[in-house]
Amino acid sequence: MTATDPLGAFCVPNPVAREGASTGPLAGRRFAAKDVFDVAGTPTGFGHPEWLRTHGPATATASAVSKLLDAGCALAGRTISDELCYSLSGENVHYGTPRNPAAPGRIPGGSSSGSAAAVAAGVVDLAIGTDCGGSVRIPASYCGIYGIRTTHGRVATDGVLPFAGSFDVVGWFARDPALLATAGVVLLGGVPAPAPLRRLLVFSSLFARAEPAMREALHAAVPRVAAHFAEIVEPAGDFADIDAWRVIFQTVQASEIWANLGPWIEATRPAFGPGIKERLAAAATVTAEAATAARARMAEIRAWLRETIRPGDALCLPTAPRVAPALNTPASDVEVAYRNAAMALLCPAGLGGLPQITLPLATAEGCPAGLSLVGAPGADEALLGLAGRV
C-alpha cells in the first residue's frame, strides 16, 4: 500500500473543498465525499459527465457533509463513483477506475469507489459514500479498510441523490476503527442506545458461499470477533433461500432505480459503460406486478430477519464471496460470478434495513478480505464500538 497518489487521482474533475470548523471531534481531519453529496454552490455529478452537464449547482449542502464540516473535518474532494451508482465494481468508463491501493491490478469495488480508495491510499482520513446494494461494504472489503452501512433511515439523506429509496443509506470509510466510530457519533447524532452485543450468529451456510481461500481466511478471523461475545450460536432457521432473496432485492431495487432515473435517462440518452448499460435496460422492464410481488416477499423476509437478528445479536458473514477481481474482468463474468454472488451475501442488510460493518481482518490471495457483522436496527454504535475492540 502506498500513499503516493494525490487525492485528485480518486476524484472527478469537479473539485470541491471546504474548511472544517476549528474545533470539534474531527478537528484537523480531512474527508472526501462521493459524487452524490450536494455541496451548496457546486453541481453534483452522480459519477456521470452527462448528469453533471445537465444539472445546475446545488443550493444546499447535504446534512452529512455539513455535520462533518461542523465537527472540524475539512472536505478535501469529490470522489469518483460508478455511473449513477449502479455497479459494485468501481470501473467508470468516463472518469477511469480509481486505483486499489491495497490490491494492485484489481478493481477497488464500488460504487463508492473513489471514497474507499482514497481512504485506503491514506490521502484522506475519512470518506463518505452511499450503500444501496453494497456500495460501501464491497469497496471497503476490496480495499482493506473499515466501512459501515447504517440502519436504513438513521443518517440524514437530504442533499444525497436518490437511487433506490427503500435501501439507500449513507455510510463511511476509515483506516482506523476509532475514527470510524467518531464519525458515527457525528453522523448518527446519538441515541438509539441499543442492547450491548451478546450473541454472535454464525451460519456456516453463509461462509460456504465464499470462495475457498476467502472462506478459510475469514473463518480464521472469526475467533477474534467471537472473543467479544458471550455466546456463539448457529440458530434454527437458515439462509437457504438467499439466492431467491437476492432476486427479490434486485427486483425492488431495479424498479425504484428506474422510477428515479428512467425519466432522466430517457430524456438525455447518455452513454453507459458495460454492465451498467445492460442493468439499466433491464431495470426499465421490471413490471409493476413483478415489483409488487417482490415487495410482498420482502416484507416477509424483513420480518424473519428482524426476528432472527434480535437486539444484542450480530450476524457474522463474509462481506464478499471473493477478493477484488482483476481489472478488466469481462462484464459477463462480473455479472454472474461476482455481482450476483456478492449480492446474495449483501442483500440481508438491505432487505432488513439493518446496519452492517465490515472489518479488514483477513487476507486471501494476497488481497484484503472483509469480515462483516450485521446488527439489529439501531445497532450502529454497538457495531462501531465492537470494531474498535477487535
Place this chain on the structure above:
Amino acid sequence: MTATDPLGAFCVPNPVAREGASTGPLAGRRFAAKDVFDVAGTPTGFGHPEWLRTHGPATATASAVSKLLDAGCALAGRTISDELCYSLSGENVHYGTPRNPAAPGRIPGGSSSGSAAAVAAGVVDLAIGTDCGGSVRIPASYCGIYGIRTTHGRVATDGVLPFAGSFDVVGWFARDPALLATAGVVLLGGVPAPAPLRRLLVFSSLFARAEPAMREALHAAVPRVAAHFAEIVEPAGDFADIDAWRVIFQTVQASEIWANLGPWIEATRPAFGPGIKERLAAAATVTAEAATAARARMAEIRAWLRETIRPGDALCLPTAPRVAPALNTPASDVEVAYRNAAMALLCPAGLGGLPQITLPLATAEGCPAGLSLVGAPGADEALLGLAGRV
C-alpha cells in the same frame, strides 16, 4: 378550547408509555407519537386494526422516539392516524375521529390527527407525526397549533412505517413555538446552519387560492411575519401551474404508496373508510409510464422551486385553502373542494423536499387558520427560530 379529554381519547386502543431521561432539554415534558412510529416490544398499527393484527411487535424503537426520550420527554401514548395515512381529514372509521379542541363540530385534519388534537387539547406538550402530502401541516392549521414538516431526509425515519418515500418526513406539533424549536434541536441534531432569513416571498396567486374569509384573515397576519424580514418581494415567475403540480405530486405519491402497501392490501383485503378506499383503488391503477412521466416533470419543478426559494428566503402562503370542514362532510365534496384544493398549496414543499412551518396566527369563521412559511433545504432551524420571534 378545553382540556377535559384524557389523552386516551386521541389514542388507538394499543397503549404505549415510556419514561423520559431524568435530565435533558425536554425533561419533565410529555409527548405522543402517531401510530406509525415503532416502539420496541409493541406493535405499530398504521391507523388500521388489520395492520395491527397482522404485524408483530417492533424489535427496535424509532430514532425519533428514542431521541425525545433521551432528551427527557416521556412517551405518553400512541395517537390515532388516518388509515395507512392516506387522508388529510382525520376521520378514521375504525378508531373514530379525534375531537378538534379548537373547532368543535369540525374535523381535526390528518393524517396525524390524534397527535395534533392531543397537543391542541393540552394533554401532551408535544406530538410527533409524519407529513407526506400535508399530514402535519393540515391538522396543525385546523387545530390552531404550530407544526413543522422538515427538509426531506433530515430527520431519521428508521422505525417509521414507509408510505411514499420521495416525500415522507417526520414532523411535530406544539402549542408553544419555543418548545417546537427545542424539539427541533433534539430531532434535527444540529447543522445545517442555513442562511438567516432575509427575503419573504409573497405570491398573491397563492393567497388567491384560499377561500375569502381565510384569505382575508391570513393576509392580515402577513405583516406580523414580514416585520422580521429585510425584504418582501413578489418575484418574477409564478405558481400558475400549481394545479398541474398537484397532479404530478399525487401521481408519484400514489405510485409509491401502492408499491409500499399494495402487496399487503392484496394479501389482506382490509376494509377501508370512504375516500381512502377509492384513493387506494386509484393508486393501484397508476401505470409505470404515468409515474415515469410525472417524475420527469417533478425533477423540473424541484429545480425551479430550489432556484426560486433560495437560502435566506421564505415563501409565505396559506397552509390550507380553508378552515377545518365540518364533521361528516360527504366524501365527494371532501375530495374535490377540500383535498385537491389543499394539495395544490401543500405540494410545493413536497415536490421540492423543502421544510415548511405553519403558524397559528389567524382565525376565520371562528376557527383556526395557519399561515405557512416554506424555506430552502436545511432552513428548518431558521423557520423554527422565526416562529418564536413572531
